[in-house]
Amino acid sequence: MELDEAKQKFIEAWGKLGSEWGINRTMAQVHALLLITPEALSTEEIMEALSISRGNANMTVRDLIGWGLVEKQLKQGERKEFFYADKDTWNIARQVAKERRKRELDPVIKILDELSKVKGDAKDPAFKTFNKSVTDINKLAKNVDKTLEKMIKADESWFWGSILKIFK
Amino acid sequence: MELDEAKQKFIEAWGKLGSEWGINRTMAQVHALLLITPEALSTEEIMEALSISRGNANMTVRDLIGWGLVEKQLKQGERKEFFYADKDTWNIARQVAKERRKRELDPVIKILDELSKVKGDAKDPAFKTFNKSVTDINKLAKNVDKTLEKMIKADESWFWGSILKIFK
DNA sequence: ATTAACTTTCAATTTATTTTGAAAGTTTCA
């Protein structure tokens, strides 16, 4: 396979995976493009490489910066802004975990905490089932939360070393 | 908070979380409804409870069965089909992990394996960057894959016990 | 202060996804 073809495939695969996980396809593709590009790219170059509009390229790049996955770079003597993706895979995974935890998991846990407190007739099957499901899911969510928190703080080799060791 | 209000909130929260994770909102809501309902419900009852059409209810319930989260129940002397959700949270988590792994992670790993094999000029920064990103992501994906595999086979208390123990 | 280079915004459009509902299909039983 040629390098150019391989790059296309990578961008496509990353875009598809992103969209299956609630991340806008274009955003995942821009990220993929920056990941496999050694130097920082301008908005112009991103538009060109992925055939997207200026507005889309601008918004997407800003979102990626918001996710902590991309940073702006200024080049000596150039007015234009260039964008560069962190290439450290572990940082990427951590950053994504961190953001999704904050944006999605935490709010749900807050609601589950409230719902766990709802009182009702302990004899009523409707109440019993509700209560059990909610408290069980709450526990699970909290375990996931703790694990993510540790992961966010952890060093890669230590993290996987520990996890994979368990499963010998 | 009243039980009925709490139920509504739960269905809403689960639906929102689902849609943030690439699962159709209605599907997550039907699942939520069945989770907090002690007995199995008919298509009719699901339509009623969530104000959705017959077609939608039918398709959604079938998807949930496909995901292994819901099962059909037949009641003595009734022609209608009833639907019942597995209430075991650990089973649910495992089942979701299993399906998403199969549907989404495995295909990506297959592509990454291919892309890792692409040969190129070791002096070329474009190639070097491509190659490094792809192989790194591939390693990470394989670690996630192994962890999911173990999780799928594991017993809940053992799994979380081991994981959380690592983090003291 | 003017202009050229560049970035941002956002209403309108396009594309993708979800939902509806009525018709067609199937099963059961009198």
Add this chain to the structure above:
DNA sequence: TGAAACTTTCAAAATAAATTGAAAGTTAAT
């Protein structure tokens, strides 16, 4: 067999999400 009870399908409609592109905004250099 006929018809009622129920399930499935799917084209059309509704809704939601992403994208465009041109105009407005900003910045830096002369």
